[in-house]
Amino acid sequence: xxxxxxxxxxxxxxxxxxxxxxxxxxxxxxxxxxxxxxxxxxxxxxxxxxxxxxxxxxxxxxxxxxxxxxxxxxxxxxxxxxxxxxxxxxxxxxxxxxxxxxxxxxxxxxxxxxxxxxxxxxxxxxxxxxxxxxxxxxxxxxxxxxxxxxxxxxxxxxxxxxxxxxxxxxxxxxxxxxxxxxxxxxxxxxxxxxxxxxxxxxxxxxxxxxxxxxxxxxxxxxxxxxxxxx
Amino acid sequence: xxxxxxxxxxxxxxxxxxxxxxxxxxxxxxxxxxxxxxxxxxxxxxxxxxxxxxxxxxxxxxxxxxxxxxxxxxxxxxxxxxxxxxxxxxxxxxxxxxxxxxxxxxxxxxxxxxxxxxxxxxxxxxxxxxxxxxxxxxxxxxxxxxxxxxxxxxxxxxxxxxxxxxxxxxxxxxxxxxxxxxxxxxxxxxxxxxxxxxxxxxxxxxxxxxxxxxxxxxxxxxxxxxxxxxxxxxxxxxxxxxxxxxxxxxxxxxxxxxxxxxxxxxxxxxxxxxxxxxxxxxxxxxxxxxxxxxxxxxxxxxxxxxxxxxxxxxxxxxxxxxxxxxxxxxxxxxxxxxxxxxxxxxxxxxxxxxxxxxxxxxxxxxxxxxxxxxxxxxxxxxxxxxxxxxxxxxxxxxxxxxxxxxxxxxxxxxxxxxxxxxxxxxxxxxxxxxxxxxxxxxxxxxxxxxxxxxxxxxxxxxxxxxxxxxxxx
Numbered sequence: 001x002x003x004x005x006x007x008x009x010x011x012x013x014x015x016x017x018x019x020x021x022x023x024x025x026x027x028x029x030x031x032x033x034x035x036x037x038x039x040x041x042x043x044x045x046x047x048x049x050x051x052x053x054x055x056x057x058x059x060x061x062x063x064x065x066x067x068x069x070x071x072x073x074x075x076x077x078x079x080x081x082x083x084x085x086x087x088x089x090x091x092x093x094x095x096x097x098x099x100x101x102x103x104x105x106x107x108x109x110x111x112x113x114x115x116x117x118x119x120x121x122x123x124x125x126x127x128x129x130x131x132x133x134x135x136x137x138x139x140x141x142x143x144x145x146x147x148x149x150x151x152x153x154x155x156x157x158x159x160x161x162x163x164x165x166x167x168x169x170x171x172x173x174x175x176x177x178x179x180x181x182x183x184x185x186x187x188x189x190x191x192x193x194x195x196x197x198x199x200x201x202x203x204x205x206x207x208x209x210x211x212x213x214x215x216x217x218x219x220x221x222x223x224x225x226x227x228x229x230x
Numbered sequence: 231x232x233x234x235x236x237x238x239x240x241x242x243x244x245x246x247x248x249x250x251x252x253x254x255x256x257x258x259x260x261x262x263x264x265x266x267x268x269x270x271x272x273x274x275x276x277x278x279x280x281x282x283x284x285x286x287x288x289x290x291x292x293x294x295x296x297x298x299x300x301x302x303x304x305x306x307x308x309x310x311x312x313x314x315x316x317x318x319x320x321x322x323x324x325x326x327x328x329x330x331x332x333x334x335x336x337x338x339x340x341x342x343x344x345x346x347x348x349x350x351x352x353x354x355x356x357x358x359x360x361x362x363x364x365x366x367x368x369x370x371x372x373x374x375x376x377x378x379x380x381x382x383x384x385x386x387x388x389x390x391x392x393x394x395x396x397x398x399x400x401x402x403x404x405x406x407x408x409x410x411x412x413x414x415x416x417x418x419x420x421x422x423x424x425x426x427x428x429x430x431x432x433x434x435x436x437x438x439x440x441x442x443x444x445x446x447x448x449x450x451x452x453x454x455x456x457x458x459x460x461x462x463x464x465x466x467x468x469x470x471x472x473x474x475x476x477x478x479x480x481x482x483x484x485x486x487x488x489x490x491x492x493x494x495x496x497x498x499x500x501x502x503x504x505x506x507x508x509x510x511x512x513x514x515x516x517x518x519x520x521x522x523x524x525x526x527x528x529x530x531x532x533x534x535x536x537x538x539x540x541x542x543x544x545x546x547x548x549x550x551x552x553x554x555x556x557x558x559x560x561x562x563x564x565x566x567x568x569x570x571x572x573x574x575x576x577x578x579x580x581x582x583x584x585x586x587x588x589x590x591x592x593x594x595x596x597x598x599x600x601x602x603x604x605x606x607x608x609x610x611x612x613x614x615x616x617x618x619x620x621x622x623x624x625x626x627x628x629x630x631x632x633x634x635x636x637x638x639x640x641x642x643x644x645x646x647x648x649x650x651x652x653x654x655x656x657x658x659x660x661x662x663x664x665x666x667x668x669x670x671x672x673x674x675x676x677x678x679x680x681x682x683x684x685x686x687x688x689x690x691x692x693x694x695x696x697x698x699x700x701x702x703x
Contacts, residue, residue: 003314004299004302004314007298007314007316007523008295008298008299009295010527011294011295011298011469011527011530012295014527014528014530014531015292015294015295015530015531016531019295019296020293020295020296021296021299022296022300023293023296023297023300023474024474025286025289025290025474025475025478026289028282028285031282031480032275032278032279032282032481033480033484035275036274052494056497112511114509114510114511116511118511118512121511121512122459122511122512126421126425141494142494142495144495144499149510149513150507150509150510151509151510151511154511154512155454155458155512155513156458156512159451159454159455159458176484177480177483177484177495178477178480181476181477181479181480181483182476182477184476184501185440185475185476185477188440188441188476193441193443193501193503194503194507195308195502195503195504195505195506195507195510195513196457196458196500196501196502196503196513197443197500197501197503198454198498198499198500198501199495199498199499199500200497200498201494201495201496201497201498201499202497203497204449204450204451204497204498205449205450205497206366206367206413206449206450207383207449207491208365208366208367208370208383208384208385209366209367209370209385209388209390209393209409209412209413210254210388210389210390210409211254211257211258211261211383211386212390212409212410213409214366214409214410214412214413214414215410216413216414216417217366217413217416217417217449217450217451217452218364218417218420218421218450218451218452218454218455219450219451219454219455219497219498220451
């Protein structure tokens with residue numbers, strides 16, 4: 001077994017200097033992203049988000065009131081032939097009465113409650129037609145959503161079902177990944193990071209066979225982001 | 231000629247005669263290159279981005295001992311176990327004994343180049359453990375019992391018909407040669423493997439020192455499944471994969487997918503910080519991180535140090551005219567293309583790999599496209615110098631250069647040679663203008679390309695005859 005200090009000392013020796021500890025990256029005065037999106041308004045971020053997600057065959061749907069939200073969910077159920085759904089146990093999803101909305105439309109719903117057993121939840125998610133989560137942030141430049149996974153916010157919900165739907169507040173759409181990384185860093189420095197963070201951008205894809213695009217290889221093949229504009 | 235050199239030429243010949251491969255490589259290169267070009271234009275300011283990425287890589291490598299220490303301590307704080315491995319034996323033994331201790335029957339893997347480097351699969355299989363590659367391309371070549379021929383598109387050399395044949399054997403029925411259908415089949419088979427696997431092995435695109443997190447880029451989602459479903463997660467990472475903090479990831483995350491495939495971002499960017507916590511339902515109970523040297527240490531402090539900046543995007547492969555012709559397998563190494571031609575001899579020694587620095591036209595396209603500014607073509611020249619200076623150059627090359635030195639050092643002999651060149655080479659020419667099967671030292675050249683015939687008159691002869699006329703005009 002390699003002794004750690006020896007391993008690190010050898011690196012310092014090769015670099016021709018003493019061992020260093022707790023080095024920090026120097027602050028940069030200017031960044032390549034400083035000037036980007038300087039003239040954008042909130043509406044522009046939303047439009048760019050929709051444009052980029054759509055280009056990846058993702059579906060971005062804007063809703064402006066609870067009735068529209070309900071209609072949008074009904075539309076997804078019909079289009080994707082949804083019979084079963086798994087949901088994060090999450091305050092904002094509860095406030096939207098998502099579980100009731102789905103149940104009323106005949107969908108069998110399970111909520112990812114960390115009091116339940118792993119086999120039960122993973123087993124259900126694996127067979128579920130759709131998984132619903134809230135998203136912490138949306139990124140306009142890429143059409144991505146940011147998720148923190150822990151406890152009631154299970155990893156499998158956005159991963160195992162064939163369809164994935166995220167709910168995102170319009171004001172949480174930021175220009176680019178810079179904002180996400182900043183937030184992650186602040187979280188690390190304050191309350192600490194959860195065991196898993198995901199940036200999800202459109203459906204699962206591969207071009208491994210003759211460079212021809214296949215959708216839904218391991219993760220969900222269909223992705224919806226419902227943007228709440230109210 | 232060394233045994234390895236003979237093998238190298240055989241591999242090159244084989245690739246050059248593979249029509250599908252050559253067409254596939256041209257098409258793939260064009261698609262990936264255009265994608266990169268388009269996305270770098272949309273991003274704008276490319277040179278500034280590139281400079282920033284290079285600064286961060288350089289700073290990290292120059293302080294690697296400190297950042298590795300920070301990373302290891304922070305990962306351990308989150309409950310991960312960290313193991314430092316000097317070479318492939320130590321890395322493989324650690325993972326193998328862990329697998330035996332866990333009584334693992336099956337292991338799922340997401341893409342990891344360093345695991346190819348240490349031949350992890352063979353070692354685990356020899357211990358009677360099933361290892362399944364889950365990246366679609368890697369799964370294909372595992373079934374075909376081959377090795378990746380491209381860093382990003384590992385099965386680029388396979389036709390859809392060949393893939394259908396391989397998958398049909400697994401299915402026990404005939405599957406159509408349709409990429410979407412084949413991908414669907416792989417999803418079904420591999421999902422079962424994920425659900426049953428005892429251990430998931432992933433690589434690491436980056437390791438964030440300040441929080442002890444691993445960052446994985448994936449398009450298919452197999453890296454997410456690998457780090458979610460099995461009870462134990464093992465990370466194999468080269469010791470240079472470090473990034474100081476989350477914000478420093480910005481330029482690297484902005485450049486890697488754009489440089490690799492012309493994507494703005496991969497479908498999934500996943501940050502793993504330790505195993506699952508109390509209260510988490512899914513996720514591995516244990517996380518082991520194996521930090522691997524395996525030849526990297528001896529590159530530090532040399533003129534080749536910047537090769538450790540590499541972020542494995544594969545852009546240099548996509549821009550290399552030599553890779554376009556011969557493909558990945560011809561290199562015979564884990565890393566093909568310009569990065570492989572430089573990295574392989576540095577990691578594994580020039581003795582076995584001295585022909586790789588010559589698998590280049592020195593056009594400089596690799597250095598120009600590299601998102602972290604590695605001077606690849608410059609390194610290739612330096613490695614050739616090393617080959618000669620350490621007496622490893624082939625006899626043929628030595629004789630040729632001695633003859634060249636003698637001829638160019640003796641004006642009368644040189645003149646004779648130049649004047650005779652045309653008539654001496656005529657028997658080997660195709661028509662008037664090109665040599666197609668030259669003798670002796672030129673043979674290796676004309677094997678892969680035609681050589682223009684020397685002019686009938688030397689410059690001096692031409693000048694004597696025509697020069698004055700021109701002058702008097």
